[in-house]
Amino acid sequence: MSRIPLWAILTPGEPARLESHVRDALMSDADERAPSFEVISGSGRYHAIVGTDLRDVGAELQFAEDLSLQFEEPVYSINRATDPWLVMSFRNGLGEVEDVGPEALAKSLGCPLPGADTTSERSARTPLLTVALLEGVTAEEARRTLEEDLGEPLPAGRYHFKDTPRGLVLSGGIGGMNFADIILSERLSHATVYAVTASPRLDIFFVTRMRGGEGIEQFARPPQDFPPYQIANEVKGENSPERILAALGIPVEWFQNG
Structure with missing residues (x-):
């Protein structure tokens, strides 16, 4: 996985089920490409799903919307391909833009994003x-x-x-x-x-x-x-x-x- 993901979802849930959900949505049975995402277990209820394939950027919004219907807590989506980063929260399928740094949010939920400890704040916020x-x-x-x-x-x-x-x-x-x-x-x-x-x-x-x-x-x-x-x-x-x-x-x- 690249040091810095192109998209991410911060969500409650069972990591194995989250991985299965995203895999089924992104990859068909005939898809031979290697998985371009991973689920990173957090220290509490929240876990991070992070991806590196440009083709999947934007899908995090639909994933977050769907997952928010399953939990009482909000589900967050992060899109790194925007300037500035787009961070949204979803509750009961409804999304709202959040004015919060993605790394600070992830850390507060107990699931830091990859590269957070090795990338400067300026670099982490740099748009692609x-x-x-x-x-x-x-x-x-x-x-x-x-x-x-x-x-x-x-x-x-x-x-x-x-x-x-x-x-x-x-x-x-x-x-x-x-x-x-x-x-x-x-x-x-x-x-x-x-x-x-x-x-x-x-x-x-x-x-x-x-x-x-x-x-x-x-x-x-x-x-x-x-x-x-x-x-x-x-x-x-x-x-x-x-x-x-x-x-x-x-x-x-x-x-x-x-």
Whole structure:
């Protein structure tokens, strides 16, 4: 498991049953990928379910909503892929945004998140941003495809499009990427997509190569204990974040400036 999860749920319950619940929801019988989540037993009634697969980000909201119907205590969801982190509490299926630090909350419930003792507060709160290179795709084609999927014109500033000699560089504007890279990979099967998710300092750095909406391989720093795809040791012949971004034609400033 990566040092810092991309999503988490803090909930009462029996750890074995919680693991079974999440596994059944995330993975079909035909799914051959290794589990990309784990249940960490807490010191009291609460336990943490943490995950590292970008494809599962957002599912924590549904899990927390469902679990909150089973317990009198609130169930909390944490989404690290937002700026700032999104922390919500659910009671009887109803969610409410909480203005609380995720690590402080987890510690108060007796189930600290992985990396809490080794990661600085600033680093722990650092948002992860996603920027993608789509080979064989133009900005006009991507915009049209996303508008067809949305069913209406894109709002101004919703995404940032930049045509380059290597292909289209795409990032999220208002509202973040919101799986646009995956949607375009699914809809434009001829495209090869390199989705880069990283922190501004690039100390957390993932590159997932996709075709047809499916992940093929992933480069990850730090390495993951349960990688969701085949492990890639380099991208475009490079193995350092800065050189990988240069090879993909993605400006490092896009991560630093959000």
